[in-house]
Amino acid sequence: MTELTNLTVAQIRDGHRAGDFSAVEVAEAFSANVAGAKALNAFIVETPEHALEAAKQADADRAAGTLKPLSGVPIGMKDLFCTDGVQTTAASHMLEGFIPRYESTVSQKLWDAGAGMLGKLNLDQFAMGSSNETSYFGNVISPWRRKDGGNAALAPGGSSGGSSTAIAARLCPAATGTDTGGSIRQPAAFTGISGIKPTYGRCSRWGIVAFASSLDQAGPMARDVRDCAIMLENMAGFDAKDATSLNLPVPDWEAALSSDLKGKTVGIPKEYRLEGIDPDIDAMWDAGIAMLKDAGAAVVEISLPHTKYALPAYYIIAPAEASSNLARYDGVRYGLRDLPAKNSSGGGAGLQDMYAATRAEGFGPEVKRRIMIGTYVLSAGFYDAYYTQAQKVRTLIARDFEQAFASCDVILAPTAPSAAFGLGEKMADPLAMYLNDVFAVPASLAGLPAMSVPAALNREGLPLGLQIIGKAFDEQSVLNAGLAIEERAGFNARAEKWW
């Protein structure tokens, strides 16, 4: 049965449709893998019964001739999506035990498409982190190890680290992710899988625990480009419950997949060439350029002059929004409540004491750091110097892309400046951690579709990802360029099972 868990979404869908196997067999195979991979800590909650139920329905639908696009496909759900009746924590103590009575739009769409849920995937707390080490439920461990004889535990990337690990370790064929400043692309790159953040507004944010509203965007993570296209088609779509939702039809991305890039132009941003960067990264990038040329594309150098301001702007805007978005976790209505018996001066504790105790207890250090940064940059006397400036930078960055796209169709760059780093290596240095997002945040700030596809292994045998950034609403060109790289890179390495 184990080979079922090696199948991609498309293979499961087609094989199930053809009667090669039952959906129940698929669900059980993946659930067995999930149950056997506790060491990776990829799941916060396992829901084999949910996957099984959807599988039974899929088998019944096959018999009745009423198959849906994802019938028989079990997936993992990032624990940032609210799921009706299933604990939703955002990997925080604050929401430990919180069971929503509503279903996020994106997850509902997936269930409506026939998919089943294997469980809720671990992540950085409130999606704040690049290594999955900020989770209240413990860090996820990447299935990958360096080929250096050591057994150092590596970061799966973040914040969608449970998603990346689960897919790379064959615990699920696909999963949802969310991307605020690289949280789909960077973990995908770290674990040798694919992931796409669509244009801002493609996927409804309704029911996703908010981090930074103007940046948060859901997207799929899967083993290959086709699976990303299939998943995205079943996640995207206008939602009247999200005022920032795009009111556009969802294209048939899978059907239009083509790795023939004749007539397309690929832009190479010169500002992304960083001094002192890992030579393996540069080599992979150059190889990627060659692959796209081979697929028929023309290649031009482009300039995105405000790139160096993107990271600072991001780390003002995202925490500012987060500081406000997370104000609702106050112990009053749901989630953790810590009402001390006495206040600090020995009297009866009141509302303020409850706020302080609840939030001190419920939020981890990284979340607190960002709330503090966000509160600071929005406060009187600093607002213009930080927030207003950052918004100006954001506008300039969007303009950079607009101008660049006058001369190219997609942009090719590395996804991250390094391969996966060791757990604990960057936790003491938040700035070093934030720098990991340097290539990811510009597309987030501009709201553009961007994806990571695995392109190579570095000299330590760890996967590296290439990032393709596209014009707004043009996920198709991004997917097509990704497919061209996927076909030429022939990336088929996988983590050897040690767990």
Add this chain to the structure above:
Amino acid sequence: MSDYRIKGETGEWEVVIGLEVHAQITTNAKLFSSAATAFGAEPNTQVSLVDAAMPGMLPVPNRECIRQAVRTGMAIEAQINRWSRFDRKNYFYADLPQGYQISQLYHPLVGEGAITVEADEKAGIPEPKVIGVERIHVEQDAGKLMHDQHPTMSYVDLNRSGVALMEIVSKPDMRSPAEAGAYVRKLRAILRYVGSCDGNMEEGSMRADVNVSVRRPGDEFGTRTETKNVNSVRFVMAVIEGEAKRQVELIESGGTVVQETRLYDPDRNETRSMRSKEDAHDYRYFPDPDLLPLELDDDFLVECRESLPELPDAKRDRYLALGISPYNADVLTAEVEAARWFDTLLDAGAKPVAAANWVTSELFGALNRMGRDLTDSPVSPQQAAELLGLVADGTISGTIAKQVFEKMLESGGGAAEIVERDGLKQTSDTGAIEAEIAKILAANADKVEQYKGGKEALFGFFVGQTMKAMQGKANPQVVNELLKKALG
């Protein structure tokens, strides 16, 4: 110019007043959720997932709320901003589930406009005064804390959480409690005409933050205090009077007014300090990233304007042009129900001046006696028009009309029907009248002599006697003519 002054120990002080009126927008749903907004519902029965700020919930603007605020702006001839934006006002409180109020600080929906208050000599407003409106923005209301439900805990009712409010911010243009009172009344009338707010201050649909400062006449503005959530016109005026006096006494005794937020205690009729500027929150306003800027298109704006009813000022002007007295025009336009009733009466064919007199005296008097108002008047405008028509065409006299009206109130019958039934029709039968006149003149020969001798005031006596003899049914004009003839 108002000559309202606070007389202090050291001289006279002028009061400067600005009002921020919070008006609940009349809609079935909240500003950003579909939860109901009815007053008086059981606690926490009108709360959506959005209003309770559950994780992952998002606000979606309610088009009707925006429409009503725009129509209100148009009603005060204000600038309507085609591009506006929502901001978050961040602070923690148990009645504020999101931890922020969605409001509009930087780019309000409605810009500058004006409201004219009528002259009111008795109140010290010698001529109409234009009060500037700085802006109108829309925002969410908060929930309500209940402190009387449990000995050691407070309960929270979120029914109001997320309800749509308009904040209508005046300029510091008012100079007396009377002007402020007149402004609130006029604003309330406009809101009720437009239908954007029911103006019900007892239910909290309308409440005012009252900004007061004092200065020597002609000086720069003094430091102001803001008294929050004042919920009646009377209280607004009381707050201004009390606060101005307090400030004058404070300054004259060597103190300085500090910028602060105060609360009004109606039971003791005094304000007390709530928090000073130093304790003021840093609200960390920033654009709400869950919401796109609000952009209004031409079709929307055209509909808003075309759906506006005739407003108090225009209606008053129209009534004046119809010959109605300024007093009656004011009375008839003050409340939208009265104006609508009166317009229906005119539409039913009643003559404006007579109708206005009749409504403001006869009808209002009767309603007053019955403890009713126009909305549950026992007489409809159509019935009233019938009655007034009978007077106008000479079928009955004014005196008889009063009787007929009383009978209408008692029985609910139609005027013509009652007149017919009770034989109240006015007569112009000259023969019958002449016969009565002859009797009266014969019986009062002495008075006839006196009249002929120059005491012309006695003419009224003869009219009265004749009318009495005719049981009020004689046409007064005919009586006059015949009497003049008979008295030679």
